[in-house]
Amino acid sequence: MSKERQKHTPRPENDGPEDPARRDLLKGLATGAAVAGAATLHAGSVSAHEGSGPLGSTLRNPYGGRPAGGISLPEYFRPTKYMTGSNANYFPLTEELGPDEMRISFCGSTPYPPREDQAGTCIMVELGNGKRFFFDFGTGCVRNIIGMQVPGQLINDIFITHLHVDHYADVPYIFPFRAWSGGYTPLRIHGPSGRTPELGTKAMVDGMKQMLRWHLEAFDVFPIGDGYEIEVNEFDFRKEGGIVYDQDGVVVRSWPRSHAKDGAVGYRLDWNGLSFVWTGDGRPDELSRQYGKGADVFVTEMSGQDIGLLMTYKYGLPQELFNYTIDTHHTSHYAVGKLFADARPRLGMVTHYTQDDDIDAEMLAGIRAHYDGLFQWGLDVAVVNVTKDAIWYRKAAIPGKSGSVAPFRELARMEAEGKITLPDEIRPPQPRSSRAEQQDQKYRDMEIDPREYYPEDVFRAPAPEWPSDFAIRVDDVIPGRKNKPE
Structure with missing residues (x-):
């Protein structure tokens, strides 16, 4: 220690x-x-x-x-005892979390604009008890989540800090594709109320469903089950330290933040003596300092770059725009340092920051004006492993062209640990609609006969209807199952 x-x-x-x-x-x-x-x-x-x-x-x-x-490095800045793979990089699927370990992965880190090296802000927190949570879900984060080898079907429990679109833009993207690919259970979204009901998370979800109506109805020709259901946990943004989640030893609290409009919050997750704090966006405030006290990992935004003159030189916009944005919405690098110095986390991190090599040194200097403790950048694919006696920081090595991994490996692990019991076979739900109900026959009649383009030796008869008796034998997709029920 x-x-x-x-x-x-x-x-x-x-x-x-x-x-x-x-x-x-x-x-x-x-x-x-x-x-x-x-x-x-x-x-x-x-x-x-x-x-x-x-x-x-x-x-x-x-x-x-x-x-x-x-x-600035403490004695506890070292690999955890469960890291059996590379200490230099995190290779997904090569190491299991310890039962008392937390892993924090940055699946996106920029407010705007999204870039090849920075997706919209999203922080994934995985716990040794098998639970996984997502804090914000910004533009393009799904790409990195899939690259981290997280099955899209198992994405769930998304905590939104506020309803600026850069904090939930990929929710309408993952929502239908999660269901289509086998996520047949409801999606759970946690988020704050607004000053009025129409400004809260429930209203956003209702509007999102209406926006996606064509897409959702079109996908009704596939097995969907309850995948189109969204369980919205909307809580009062005004509550200071209000418990918004309390299951399996995991407690998540929220508090209101000053972000120009009512309805922004920060979050603190506590589990097994470990803690993670994500402030979301906002001005530096007393409550963030209070709930960040003694956190293992305290992450705050730093989209407030209080160097307006330099930003004017770079982007040609008046520095008054940058100054006004910082002073009404965001946390400057100087304020980040002050928050960390007062809260004294084991590790302080910043994200929601448009990274630039030419200003990184100045940003760090501003933080160091107050804080001299352990610090790391929370940029894309940064990974932090946390136990009570160690914290370690790496970058994930993810494939540049990653496909979506099937969920069976993770389901097999959960069954082997006695957390779930899989049936002998899985029968997908029946589609809720058919093409005949959604499409005029004349448009199907316009389709070219497949015999015209399939080589003769590979031709197969078309499958215009979902097979009603289709089932997946679990032993076929998970060979050598452990703890298989007799």
């Missing part, structure tokens, strides 16, 4: 003017370390020690120094 944090000794006020050479050295050290992605200490937090050399007089590890141990 970590040593007790040491307080920094401020510079004596009667030392007189600072030596310019010394000041330049400190700036060079801080900037160079930030560019390299290291955790640097800001000049205001360093201590002066009479008679020591220039390096020894300025740098202190707040957790207690160790030779070759880093300037």
Whole structure:
């Protein structure tokens, strides 16, 4: 476990003017370390020690120094005992979570615009008891979730922080395809109310279903079951620390946030003595500081880049637009550091941040103006493993062209652990509609006869109707089942 944090000794006020050479050295050290992605200490937090050399007089590890141990790294920053694969990268499907372990994966990390290297914000939290949760579900995150080898059919329990579309844009995308591919159970969505009913999560879901009506009805020709049902857990956004989820030892609380319009919240998940905090979007506030206290992993947004002049140079928009957006909606890098310094998490992270190499160093410098503890960037495919005695950060190595993995491997694991019992066969539900009910016959009559384009030796008779007696034998898709019922 970590040593007790040491307080920094401020510079004596009667030392007189600072030596310019010394000041330049400190700036060079801080900037160079930030560019390299290291955790640097800001000049205001360093201590002066009479008679020591220039390096020894300025740098202190707040957790207690160790030779070759880093300037901001605690003793607990090391691989967990359950990591049997690569410590350098996370390879999905190659390691199992320990029974008392948490894994946090960033499946998206940008507000706007989505890019090849950054999808919309989404944080996946997996627990050693088999539970999996998603916090926000932004544009393109499904691509990374599938790349993480999570079966699309098993995506569930989506917690939305607020109803800006960059926080739920992929929900209408996964919703019908999850059902089509075998997700025959209801989708569970958790989210805040609004100031009025029509501004809450339930109203958003109702509107989404109406928007998707053509798509949903078209997919009714497939087995869907209850996959089109959405169980909406809408809770009062005003409650401070209100419990919004409490099952299987997992407790999720929410609190209101200031994000220009009523209806934004942050979340804290507690399980088995471990905790994860995601603030969502908003101005730095007392409640986020309160519910972030002592968290194992405290993640906040940092879309407020309070460097308006530089942003004007880069994008040509007036800095007044950037300043106004920050001051009404978001958390600047300086405020991030203040939140972390006050909450003192085991690991502080930022996401919902449009990453740019040319401003990363400045962003880190702003954070370090207040916070000298363990810090990492919550960018796409970042993965954090957490136990009570260790925290480890890696990037996932996911395939660039990943297909959707079938759910049977995960179902087999759950059965082997005694969490579920699979039947001998699975019979998909019958379609709720037919093509004949949804399409005029004349358009089917326009189709080219398959015999015209199939080679003769591979021709098969078309299957225009779903086979009513179709079943999947579980032993065929999960050979060598463990704990198979007799």
